[in-house]
Amino acid sequence: MTTDLIKDNAIEADELTKIYGSDNTKVVAMRDATMHVKQGEVVALLGPSGSGKSTFLTAVGLITPPTSGRITIKGKLVQDGETSYANLRSFRRKNIGFIFQKSNLIPFLSAVENIQIAMELNGESKRAARSRAIELMDYLGVADRADNLPSMLSGGQQQRIAVARAIANRPSVILADEPTAALDGHRGRQVMELFAKVAHEQGTGVIVVTHDHRALDVFDTIYEMEDGLMRKRPLETQKKH
Numbered sequence: 001m002t003t004d005l006i007k008d009n010a011i012e013a014d015e016l017t018k019i020y021g022s023d024n025t026k027v028v029a030m031r032d033a034t035m036h037v038k039q040g041e042v043v044a045l046l047g048p049s050g051s052g053k054s055t056f057l058t059a060v061g062l063i064t065p066p067t068s069g070r071i072t073i074k075g076k077l078v079q080d081g082e083t084s085y086a087n088l089r090s091f092r093r094k095n096i097g098f099i100f101q102k103s104n105l106i107p108f109l110s111a112v113e114n115i116q117i118a119m120e121l122n123g124e125s126k127r128a129a130r131s132r133a134i135e136l137m138d139y140l141g142v143a144d145r146a147d148n149l150p151s152m153l154s155g156g157q158q159q160r161i162a163v164a165r166a167i168a169n170r171p172s173v174i175l176a177d178e179p180t181a182a183l184d185g186h187r188g189r190q191v192m193e194l195f196a197k198v199a200h201e202q203g204t205g206v207i208v209v210t211h212d213h214r215a216l217d218v219f220d221t222i223y224e225m226e227d228g229l230m231r232k233r234p235l236e237t238q239k240k241h
């Protein structure tokens with residue numbers, strides 16, 4: 001990977017504000033939140049419940065538009081306030097991978113089929129999708145689980161399949177909302193390490209919302225949110241490169 005690639009921003013979120021409701025039901029969930037994530041950078045976003053983390057992530061993921069502020073993905077301005085500058089569905093499918101607290105795997109499809117389907121929906125042939133799905137399972141250490149239904153897998157294995165599905169279409173951005181909340185410390189850490197591996201090896205920009213302070217050393221950068229305000233943790237407490 002070239003240095004230039006590493007320097008480019010995968011995500012630029014500038015001054016995002018989100019107001020839910022109106023008048024006396026008004027909630028300012030996020031105010032002027034700004035975060036830039038480089039290609040190949042893995043960022044943790046911390047903060048108490050209700051501080052606006054999911055609001056930020058769903059805005060950056062082009063799911064719920066901000067009231068104001070700009071979102072630039074891989075150099076393209078896609079969202080300015082409530083105005084979108086792309087077909088969001090196809091832009092999301094090609095550029096953004098999501099991982100949630102629960103893996104949300106389709107229960108009647110095998111592990112490999114769950115990964116495959118993401119690529120088939122993106123126009124990939126069944127054969128190519130299957131071969132890449134198997135390759136990804138190998139990469140993420142769950143190759144031996146290919147033919148199992150999700151119910152046969154542990155929580156940690158299910159999250160690995162969810163990670164494989166999220167990276168299958170080679171997105172430039174991965175967004176994970178408390179992906180390890182349902183896992184024990186050891187398995188949670190293993191999943192966090194996967195995010196760092198994907199960021200560093202594939203050049204993906206990754207944001208992980210987490211309450212888990214035990215695995216923070218795997219992240220390049222740490223942001224915190226409180227009452228809708230975002231701040232980057234000062235440099236001296238960040239991981240040294």
Ligand SMILES: Nc1ncnc2c1ncn2[C@@H]1O[C@H](COP(=O)(O)OP(=O)(O)O)[C@@H](O)[C@H]1O
Nearest residue numbers: 020021027029048049050051052053054055056
């Ligand atoms: N759809 C919604 N309508 C109204 N208020 C909401 C909505 N979603 C979130 N909020 C409020 O916005 C604030 C931030 O919520 P959220 O982004 O979910 O925080 P976090 O993910 O940090 O727990 C909270 O006060 C929450 O109640």
Ligand SMILES: [Mg+2]
Nearest residue numbers: 053054055177
């Ligand atoms: Mg949340």
